[in-house]
Amino acid sequence: MFLTLSSVLNARDLARVLKKTGDLDWQDGARTAGGRARAVKRNLQANLRSGPGAALHDFLMTTLSAHPVLVAAAQPARFSRLMLSKTGPDGRYGRHVDNPLMGEGPDRLRTDLSFTLFLSDPATYDGGDLVVEGVSGNHSAKPAAGDLVLYPSGDIHEVKPVTRGERLACVGWIESRVRDAQARTTLFELENIRASLGAKLPPDAPDHLALDKVISNLVRRWSAG
Numbered sequence: 001m002f003l004t005l006s007s008v009l010n011a012r013d014l015a016r017v018l019k020k021t022g023d024l025d026w027q028d029g030a031r032t033a034g035g036r037a038r039a040v041k042r043n044l045q046a047n048l049r050s051g052p053g054a055a056l057h058d059f060l061m062t063t064l065s066a067h068p069v070l071v072a073a074a075q076p077a078r079f080s081r082l083m084l085s086k087t088g089p090d091g092r093y094g095r096h097v098d099n100p101l102m103g104e105g106p107d108r109l110r111t112d113l114s115f116t117l118f119l120s121d122p123a124t125y126d127g128g129d130l131v132v133e134g135v136s137g138n139h140s141a142k143p144a145a146g147d148l149v150l151y152p153s154g155d156i157h158e159v160k161p162v163t164r165g166e167r168l169a170c171v172g173w174i175e176s177r178v179r180d181a182q183a184r185t186t187l188f189e190l191e192n193i194r195a196s197l198g199a200k201l202p203p204d205a206p207d208h209l210a211l212d213k214v215i216s217n218l219v220r221r222w223s224a225g
């Protein structure tokens, strides 16, 4: 699954986030990359654990974890901590795979899905496309600020070199309660049918309950743990 979700942050929230990024403490991004990924990572990352970054982290996490389409597509059991990445001229993140497990102890999470929430207006920078090498071919994305791209953590991907301007993005990972990607896709399709029926049928139509039952039983069958 490779999906672009539009306007996950609306214009007002985006402006609020961008204003806050000016106060953050930025460090070399290679510090958080493992193995082969470290050698190809050239970006800066902000501290979102303490200081002004912590409130920004809470705000972004609340927004993302409540987004209905992201929830329907990813079926999140848990989100990783979010990272804010800044890539300037000559910055990039070459082809790599993400770590399969992140965090320690009870915070440890299996990375099923990766996402990038784009924060910069694409007209303000050159390069910086996110390219994901999926089973059915390459997907390239450089969407509007506020849009989010969701893709399988197991796919090789890269951020193309930024040759002008600055690319700001929020990145994170999701452990899904539905581990199997095909099952997740089926559930997303059913959730889309549920949403479109909701707009067409009266709330007491028996088909709603019939579909709710099918979706619940599939989640029960397919959920991990």
Ligand SMILES: O=C(O)CCC(=O)C(=O)O
Residues within 6 Å of the ligand: 085, 093, 098, 116, 130, 157, 158, 159, 169, 171
């Ligand atoms: O900035 C991006 O769009 C993706 C970053 C990435 O691949 C990573 O942090 O592992």
Ligand SMILES: [Fe+2]
Residues within 6 Å of the ligand: 096, 097, 098, 114, 157
């Ligand atoms: Fe990555």
